[in-house]
Amino acid sequence: MREAAPRDPTAATLAAGGAVRLTRTRGGSFGKLRTEEWQAFGFVLPLVALELLLVVVPLGLSFYYSLYRVDYFELTQFRGFGNYWRILSSPMVQASLVATVIFSVGALVLTLTLGMALALHLERDSRWNVATRAAALVPYVISMLVGSLLLRWIFSRDSGVLAMVFGPFGLGELSVLADPNTAMAALIFNAVWRDNAFAMILLLAGLKSIPPQLYAAARVDGAGAFYRFRRITLPLMRLPILIAVVRLLIHFVNVLTFALILTGGGPNQATQTVGLAMYRLGFIDFRMGEANAMAFLVFLFNLVLIGCNLLLFRERRRVA
Amino acid sequence: MSRPDLRSRPWRRRIALRRVVNALINLTIMVFAFGPILWGLSTSLKPSADILAYPPTLIPERPTLEHYELLFRTGIERPILNSAIVSAGSVLACLVLGSLAAYALARLRFRSKGTLMFCIVALMSIPLPSLLVPTFMFLANIGLNNSLTGLTLLYTAYQLPIAVWVLYSYIATIPVELEHAALIDGYSRLATLRKVVLPLCGPGLVAAGLFVLTFAWNDFVVAVAMTSSEDVRTLPVAIYGYLGFYGRDWGPLTAAAIVSTIPVIIVFVLFQRFFLSGMTSGGVKS
Numbered sequence: 001m002r003e004a005a006p007r008d009p010t011a012a013t014l015a016a017g018g019a020v021r022l023t024r025t026r027g028g029s030f031g032k033l034r035t036e037e038w039q040a041f042g043f044v045l046p047l048v049a050l051e052l053l054l055v056v057v058p059l060g061l062s063f064y065y066s067l068y069r070v071d072y073f074e075l076t077q078f079r080g081f082g083n084y085w086r087i088l089s090s091p092m093v094q095a096s097l098v099a100t101v102i103f104s105v106g107a108l109v110l111t112l113t114l115g116m117a118l119a120l121h122l123e124r125d126s127r128w129n130v131a132t133r134a135a136a137l138v139p140y141v142i143s144m145l146v147g148s149l150l151l152r153w154i155f156s157r158d159s160g161v162l163a164m165v166f167g168p169f170g171l172g173e174l175s176v177l178a179d180p181n182t183a184m185a186a187l188i189f190n191a192v193w194r195d196n197a198f199a200m201i202l203l204l205a206g207l208k209s210i211p212p213q214l215y216a217a218a219r220v221d222g223a224g225a226f227y228r229f230r231r232i233t234l235p236l237m238r239l240p241i242l243i244a245v246v247r248l249l250i251h252f253v254n255v256l257t258f259a260l261i262l263t264g265g266g267p268n269q270a271t272q273t274v275g276l277a278m279y280r281l282g283f284i285d286f287r288m289g290e291a292n293a294m295a296f297l298v299f300l301f302n303l304v305l306i307g308c309n310l311l312l313f314r315e316r317r318r319v320a
Numbered sequence: 321m322s323r324p325d326l327r328s329r330p331w332r333r334r335i336a337l338r339r340v341v342n343a344l345i346n347l348t349i350m351v352f353a354f355g356p357i358l359w360g361l362s363t364s365l366k367p368s369a370d371i372l373a374y375p376p377t378l379i380p381e382r383p384t385l386e387h388y389e390l391l392f393r394t395g396i397e398r399p400i401l402n403s404a405i406v407s408a409g410s411v412l413a414c415l416v417l418g419s420l421a422a423y424a425l426a427r428l429r430f431r432s433k434g435t436l437m438f439c440i441v442a443l444m445s446i447p448l449p450s451l452l453v454p455t456f457m458f459l460a461n462i463g464l465n466n467s468l469t470g471l472t473l474l475y476t477a478y479q480l481p482i483a484v485w486v487l488y489s490y491i492a493t494i495p496v497e498l499e500h501a502a503l504i505d506g507y508s509r510l511a512t513l514r515k516v517v518l519p520l521c522g523p524g525l526v527a528a529g530l531f532v533l534t535f536a537w538n539d540f541v542v543a544v545a546m547t548s549s550e551d552v553r554t555l556p557v558a559i560y561g562y563l564g565f566y567g568r569d570w571g572p573l574t575a576a577a578i579v580s581t582i583p584v585i586i587v588f589v590l591f592q593r594f595f596l597s598g599m600t601s602g603g604v605k606s
Contacts, residue, residue, distance in 0.1 A: 050480060054478075121342075160372075
């Protein structure tokens, strides 16, 4: 007897790497639930139930709530897509979109560049390099809140750190967090400081899978360091780089802790990113209907990125 | 004889120079990463009068623990305890529920397993901020907002996919034959998992547990959105409160930051190879 239902092709390829092949039921047993299958359902039940209840249901509800005017958790008036219209025409939200684009692009480019430089520099597994990698990862493992708080102290005028650094250049009176442009630069710095080692780890795994013979051969042919990087490293690192790009973008587009703690979204909303605007609508202004509409829109955008992530994930498993 | 003589003076000098440059770069990386933390530590040890002194000094001239004393006098123990409870609870829940699901995925045959794996990977990449607003309303409707139980459940739900993934990858590397022996001896599946598989899963359990632990201990956005009253504040939410309360008084603020950071750094130093193995296996949100 052949397998009854054609399986989801994406799932099939995703599964192709592991023991999952065994899901194909053999012989004539299809259609009858075996004890093993019942047991398996029991084993995964808590996982499925918890994710449905606390992730899938809230996401569904956010669409439902977004169609209403909400006053203190009471759905008072049906607005249809009125909340979406309010959101998209609100100057605060539009400004937050601009801020998010500037922040995400800036942080992504710098994080990736620095991460790549670190990965190249620390590629060899010497003891000193391993220690440096671990040290570089510390800003990533400590709390985001604490990291941003410490940077806020450094960037504040009271600490005198920046005055000491920039004083000799005649910029002693510089107040970084009070000017829209430098505040955005500080926000991007915060992201780069925290996440560059995360990019490094993702890229390092890719670097190590490049066979060293390729470099040796290129060297024999007289290729210089830059040429080797351009013609061997970059093409072979396509997948790890794309994975890092997508995962960093998902993070940067949504993150709100950096902006909330470091700049508070200011000055004059110049650093208020989408994540922070959403938080503000929901938890400070208590405009839950609009906040849910915004959350749903942001989630739709994330869905695109998550889709890319899944495709890359599948491709990597096929390669590996 | 066209090979360069490696012992000749210019060559030795070039190699030595390269070593020095490499070491300097490594040192710069460390300073870049640690600088803000060390500066915070230094500030937290200075008396208030010295904190605003210009030019600033890295080494406190008159070191004092007064800011830490102030924090513990004004009850920072409660948020620390809350954070510990929530972290321990979510680690335990994630490991128990995670190893059940991971075992089923690695060893049992059942329909729609591929779909389930696909969903787990998708769940790992959902960013939390887009969930905050609807989750808050949902929790408020079922009466779980503003409670440590609710927070623990949320952390478990958010980290369970990663825990399952790490454990699944680990169980897949353990030879199946041992389990067959146990099953033939009449062990149930559950007993096999508990008595044969889990004892061999040490490193996998540690890696999964570490991710959940650091996430729960560090999390700020979920906790600040879901809790409002004083007695269920976790440590990061308390620190955020201090930011409003102490304002420009950076002594207690940096002291609180250091109190929250030290346990993380200790755990990270002790277990860093588990972190790295887990990070490259594909899970882990940034």
